[in-house]
Each structure stands twice: as C-alpha cells, then as structure tokens.
Amino acid sequence: MVTANPIAEATVPTEALERPWRFNLFARWPWLKRLVRMRSFQFLVILPNLFMFYLFIISALFGTPVGNRNIIIVFVWILWWFMLIAVLVPFGSRIWCTICPLPFFGDWIQRRAVIRVRTGKSPGTENSFFGLHKRWPKRLSNIWLQNFGFLFLATFSALLVTRPIVSAAVFGILFLVATVLAPVFRLRTFCNYVCPISGFLSLYAMTATVELRSVDKDECLKCKSKACIRGSDKGWACPWNVYMGKLDRNNYCGLCFECVKSCPNDNISLFVRPFATSDVVVRGYDEVWKACIMLVLALTYSVMLLGPWGRFKDWANVSEARNWAGFGLFAAGQALLALVIFPGLYYVSIRLAKWYARADSVPTKELFLKYAYMLVPMGLLAWIAFSVPLLMVNGAYIISVASDPLGWGMNLFGTADFPWTPLWPHWVPFLQVPILLTGLYYGLRGLHKVGRRIFTDPAQLHRSLVPPAALLVGVTLVFLKLFIG
Amino acid sequence: MAGVVAVVLVLVGLPLVLWHWRHVTSVHRYPPGTKIVTLTAVAKGGVWTRDDIVGLTYWWRKPTRIGDVPLNHGDHVVVRLRSADVLHSFAIPLLRLGPVDIPAGHTVDVEFDAKRPGTLTFLCWQVCSPEHPGLHGRFVVKGNEQEETW
Numbered sequence: 060m061v062t063a064n065p066i067a068e069a070t071v072p073t074e075a076l077e078r079p080w081r082f083n084l085f086a087r088w089p090w091l092k093r094l095v096r097m098r099s100f101q102f103l104v105i106l107p108n109l110f111m112f113y114l115f116i117i118s119a120l121f122g123t124p125v126g127n128r129n130i131i132i133v134f135v136w137i138l139w140w141f142m143l144i145a146v147l148v149p150f151g152s153r154i155w156c157t158i159c160p161l162p163f164f165g166d167w168i169q170r171r172a173v174i175r176v177r178t179g180k181s182p183g184t185e186n187s188f189f190g191l192h193k194r195w196p197k198r199l200s201n202i203w204l205q206n207f208g209f210l211f212l213a214t215f216s217a218l219l220v221t222r223p224i225v226s227a228a229v230f231g232i233l234f235l236v237a238t239v240l241a242p243v244f245r246l247r248t249f250c251n252y253v254c255p256i257s258g259f260l261s262l263y264a265m266t267a268t269v270e271l272r273s274v275d276k277d278e279c280l281k282c283k284s285k286a287c288i289r290g291s292d293k294g295w296a297c298p299w300n301v302y303m304g305k306l307d308r309n310n311y312c313g314l315c316f317e318c319v320k321s322c323p324n325d326n327i328s329l330f331v332r333p334f335a336t337s338d339v340v341v342r343g344y345d346e347v348w349k350a351c352i353m354l355v356l357a358l359t360y361s362v363m364l365l366g367p368w369g370r371f372k373d374w375a376n377v378s379e380a381r382n383w384a385g386f387g388l389f390a391a392g393q394a395l396l397a398l399v400i401f402p403g404l405y406y407v408s409i410r411l412a413k414w415y416a417r418a419d420s421v422p423t424k425e426l427f428l429k430y431a432y433m434l435v436p437m438g439l440l441a442w443i444a445f446s447v448p449l450l451m452v453n454g455a456y457i458i459s460v461a462s463d464p465l466g467w468g469m470n471l472f473g474t475a476d477f478p479w480t481p482l483w484p485h486w487v488p489f490l491q492v493p494i495l496l497t498g499l500y501y502g503l504r505g506l507h508k509v510g511r512r513i514f515t516d517p518a519q520l521h522r523s524l525v526p527p528a529a530l531l532v533g534v535t536l537v538f539l540k541l542f543i544g
Numbered sequence: 545m546a547g548v549v550a551v552v553l554v555l556v557g558l559p560l561v562l563w564h565w566r567h568v569t570s571v572h573r574y575p576p577g578t579k580i581v582t583l584t585a586v587a588k589g590g591v592w593t594r595d596d597i598v599g600l601t602y603w604w605r606k607p608t609r610i611g612d613v614p615l616n617h618g619d620h621v622v623v624r625l626r627s628a629d630v631l632h633s634f635a636i637p638l639l640r641l642g643p644v645d646i647p648a649g650h651t652v653d654v655e656f657d658a659k660r661p662g663t664l665t666f667l668c669w670q671v672c673s674p675e676h677p678g679l680h681g682r683f684v685v686k687g688n689e690q691e692e693t694w
C-alpha cells in the first residue's frame with residue numbers, strides 16, 4: 060500500500076478542472092451545418108425579424124398609445140424579453156444576435172451586399188468593405204459604454220415598457236447609431252461596444268448551453284489563412300473580430316456563423332455543453348460591473364414593477380406622476396446601488412475572503428475579477444425569476460394583440476377581444492423560488508470552480524469562499540423576501 | 545438581388561397593406577353609403593375627438609374637442625369608438641343605445657340609423673376620470689322640418 064502524501068491528497072487534482080463535456084451538433088446533424096453554411100442563412104433569419112421590427116415602429120407611431128394594446132410593448136417587453144432572458148440566452152447563447160435586425164442596414168452599407176461576399180483587401184481582412192474602416196478607440200474597447208447605456212435605459216424603464224413612442228424612440232436611435240457607425244468604424248463596432256442589449260447578452264451568454272468553437276484548436280494554430288477572423292471568398296471577416304483559435308468564452312461571439320462558412324479546414328462547430336459550467340472567467344472590471352448592474356437592476360425592477368410599493372412606482376413613472384424629485388431620488392438611488400454600493404459590498408467580501416483565507420499572495424484584483432463569476436448565473440436566474448410573472452400575468456395580451464397589433468380594430472385571428480386572463484398567478488412564487496435557488500446553486504458552484512483554479516489548498520479555498528458565498532446567499536434572501544414576502 | 549427585392553418589398557409592402565386595411569378594408573365591411581364616424585375618448589381634458597390619437601400624437605398634441613357631428617336624415621351610421629387611455633363607455637340615451645364599454649386601446653363599433661331629424665346627445669357613461677363630465681357631444685341630424693323630431 061502506497062503511503063499517501065497528505066499535501067498531495069489535500070491538493071485538488073488538476074484533471075478535475077478540465078473542461079466539461081461537449082457534444083458536437085454539426086457532427087450529429089449535418090443538415091444544421093449545411094443550413095448555417097448557406098450564404099443566405101443570416102439574411103433569411105433576419106428578414107422576418109426586420110419585418111416585425113418595422114411593424115413595431117409603425118405601430119408605435121401610428122397605433123394606439125395604450126401600451127397593452129400595442130404590439131411594440133406587448134411583443135417586445137413581454138414576449139421578446141421573456142424569450143430572450145429565459146430561453147434564447149441560456150439555451151442559445153447569443154442566438155439573438157444572429158437574428159437581430161438593428162445592424163442589418165449597417166452591414167448592408169459596409170458590405171454593399173445583402174447576401175454575397177466581396178473579396179478584397181480592406182485592412183486586416185480578405186474582404187472588401189465600404190467606408191472608412193476605422194478602429195474604435197482603444198479606451199472605449201470594452202463594455203463600459205454598454206453598462207452605462209443599459210443603466211440609463213433602465214432608469215426610464217417605467218416609460219420604456221409602457222409607452223409605445225418611447226420604445227420606438229429608443230429602438231429607432233439604436234438602429235440609427237448602428238447604421239451610422241457602420242461606414243465609419245470597422246466590422247460590428249456597434250454590437251461590440253455600443254449596443255446596451257449586447258452588453259448583457261455577452262455576460263449571460265457565458266452560462267449558455269451552446270458554444271461555437273473550433274473542433275481542434277491545434278488545427279487553428281496551424282492554419283495560415285485565419286479565414287475565420289480575416290474572411291475569405293466564402294465568408295466575411297468575423298464581424299465581432301474573434302479569432303476561433305483563441306476563443307474560449309461565448310461573450311463576444313455573435314453567432315453569425317461567417318467563420319463556419321469561411322473556415323478552410325471545416326474545423327468550426329456548434330457544441331452543446333452543460334449550463335453555467337464552461338465559461339467561468341470574468342476578464343475585466345467592465346464585466347464585473349456589468350454583473351453587478353444587472354443583478355441590482357433585477358432587484359430594483361422587482362421592487363418597482365412587481366412590488367406593492369406604489370410610491371416607488373410613482374417615482375419611476377415620472378411622465379404620469381410628474382414627481383421629479385422622486386424620480387431623481389429613484390434614478391440616483393438605482394445608479395448608486397448598481398455602481399457603488401453593491402460593487403462595494405462585493406469588494407468588501409473579496410477583502411474578507413483574502414483575509415479569512417490568509418491569501419496574501421493572491422492579488423485582490425485577481426480574486427475580485429475571478430470570483431465575480433458567481434454573480435453571472437445568479438443574475439441570469441434572478442432575471443428569469445423576475446420575468447416569469449410578466450409572462451404569466453400579462454401573457455394574455457399577446458393573444459389579443461396578435462389579432463389587432465395596432466389597436467385599429469383588426470381581428471386577424473379572431474382573438475382581438477381575448478380577455479386579460481392571468482395564467483395561474485398563484486403559482487408564480489412557487490416557480491420563482493426554485494429558479495432563484497437554482498441561480499444560487501450555480502453561483503456557488505461557479506464560485507467553487509473558480510476558487511479551485513486559484514487555491515490548491517482546500518482549507519484555504521473553502522475559507523476564501525465563505526464571504527462571497529455569504530453575499531450571494533444574502534442577495535438570494537433579499538430576492539426571496541421580495542418574491543414571497 | 546433577391547435579398548434587396550425582399551427588403552424593398554417589406555419596407556414598401558407593410559405600410560401599403562396597413563394603409564389599405566385602414567382606408568379600404570375596414571370601411572368596406574359595411575354596406576355602401578354607411579356613414580362612418582370615428583370618435584376617440586380622451587380622459588385628460590375630458591374630450592371626445594375625431595383626431596387620430598396615436599402613439600406619435602398622444603403625448604404632445606392636445607386633441608380637438610368635437611363639435612356637433614352632422615348627419616343626414618336616413619343615414620346608416622357606424623360610430624367607431626376608441627379610447628386613448630382608460631375604460632370609457634359610450635351611450636346615446638335618446639336612442640337607448642348603450643352603454644357600450646370602450647376598453648383602453650380597443651376599437652368598438654356601434655351602429656344606428658338616423659331615422660328622424662334632431663339632436664342626439666352622446667356621452668361617456670362611466671366616471672372615467674376627474675374630467676369625465678366634459679365627455680359629451682351631439683349628433684345633429686338634418687332633415688325636413690315638417691318631420692317628427694326625436
């Protein structure tokens with residue numbers, strides 16, 4: 060019998076830290092690969108969405124001003140939001156970016172083509188792009204703009220999700236910005252650095268159960284053409300400026316599948332993988348703050364839209380209540396909580412973790428960045444828990460609005476007068492609680508997984524987990540208090 | 545090229561289809577000669593208006609209060625009722641027509657025949673807002689003075 064080395068026994072085996080399983084979808088379903096390799100694939104999936112987007116804008120301008128009878132409000136803020144946060148992101152990563160109509164005209168201008176590829180020598184690519192093809196300023200090459208953009212929009216969310224014209228203005232501005240930036244800056248600058256929706260999609264895509272990756276990374280390193288990022292005669296240079304040979308997170312892959320078309324080695328595939336297990340690395344303060352902002356917003360939305368406190372609703376609903384002082388208090392409070400107080404609490408938990416684990420050799424910054432992953436699955440599941448009652452209580456509006464999208468008196472499917480019927484509202488808390496607890500579980504599991512990459516000594520590892528885990532449990536309790544009283 | 549055609553079809557086709565529905569299809573569902581009067585109730589200011597109250601105009605354009613609505617003796621009238629904000633209710637007491645609920649954002653059609661000359665008062669039948677008392681108006685049916693009035 061070999062005598063066990065106590066130090067070796069206490070050390071976590073590195074094999075356990077290997078990547079989890081993944082399942083090659085293109086190998087299983089070749090038709091799927093053929094589909095996404097079609098040059099017209101992205102156009103064909105964007106076109107119906109473009110149609111809907113156009114209908115939403117027309118409806119917001121010329122349809123009824125009543126939110127729950129206007130398709131832009133009902134389809135975007137009830138149906139789309141729920142689908143996005145509860146289905147598309149966790150099960151499809153950034154699949155929304157595949158079909159998003161916002162950058163459509165920008166792409167068209169930049170490529171001077173809707174479907175086909177133009178070869179050429181635009182800087183850094185093997186394609187011909189129209190426009191100045193400038194680089195986005197390095198100082199802005201992060202998601203800070205998206206963080207502030209989303210927080211700003213969230214401040215006006217009470218108006219945004221109830222007033223068709225406000226929604227149309229916001230989407231119209233985003234559409235214009237995407238279109239104007241395209242001929243000036245290279246590739247999808249808007250999506251990468253400006254779009255506030257893209258910001259949170261990038262964060263929560265980390266948890267998704269699918270990933271687009273190279274089948275064999277060594278093949279990528281040997282590849283001379285780097286067609287995935289540089290483009291070729293078969294596909295455009297990656298609009299997201301991602302090199303598949305180094306891609307190890309979903310964050311900034313917009314699933315346009317151009318790389319699948321252009322890869323000369325047929326080395327890129329779509330994989331299924333376990334939820335919230337593979338991409339556990341948060342890189343940069345911008346991403347940490349994004350995680351904090353999203354979690355805090357899930358909290359404030361739950362207070363404002365689901366809670367029984369009329370005063371908060373009045374503060375947020377400034378266009379009706381005209382209480383500017385209250386609105387200022389709400390806006391400042393929300394910003395302070397999202398940008399200072401909660402990140403501050405998280406920072407304190409990290410300092411405590413370092414102190415309690417006696418981990419002087421580990422830089423605070425490293426711990427601060429890496430342990431922030433726990434906020435990602437927690438935040439996503441908190442958003443899903445918040446969104447469940449939106450669909451269950453207000454979902455009936457989808458049925459009536461589908462028949463009369465503009466409130467003009469149409470009755471396309473005979474359901475225009477379908478009454479508002481909440482769907483099992485008494486079951487809402489029974490769904491929210493397990494969803495929240497699932498978020499807590501994956502948050503703690505992610506925290507543990509990340510910790511194992513930093514600490515080899517289990518005792519030190521577990522001590523370092525206690526303060527951030529306590530913070531996460533505290534956040535969960537606050538949500539539980541909000542949802543079930 | 546097919547892609548460009550598809551996009552142009554969407555951009556041009558959708559507004560055309562909507563325009564056609566609003567100005568042709570929805571009008572021709574009634575017998576020829578039917579007089580269609582669209583009335584929108586707005587709680588703020590207590591106004592019945594014939595203005596088009598839509599997302600674009602609601603927030604900054606003050607709706608014009610309706611004057612008398614002229615009708616001709618013998619008209620078949622469809623009143624297309626809309627509510628721009630809250631639950632309103634429409635009634636013409638003299639005809640014992642209504643009250644008909646007009647939920648916010650809905651369009652509700654009511655029909656009547658202007659069988660006699662005279663004045664028909666219509667009003668919101670439900671206390672919809674502090675300015676509810678302002679929500680009334682009149683149909684004035686022109687006709688032969690010798691005829692019996694309402």
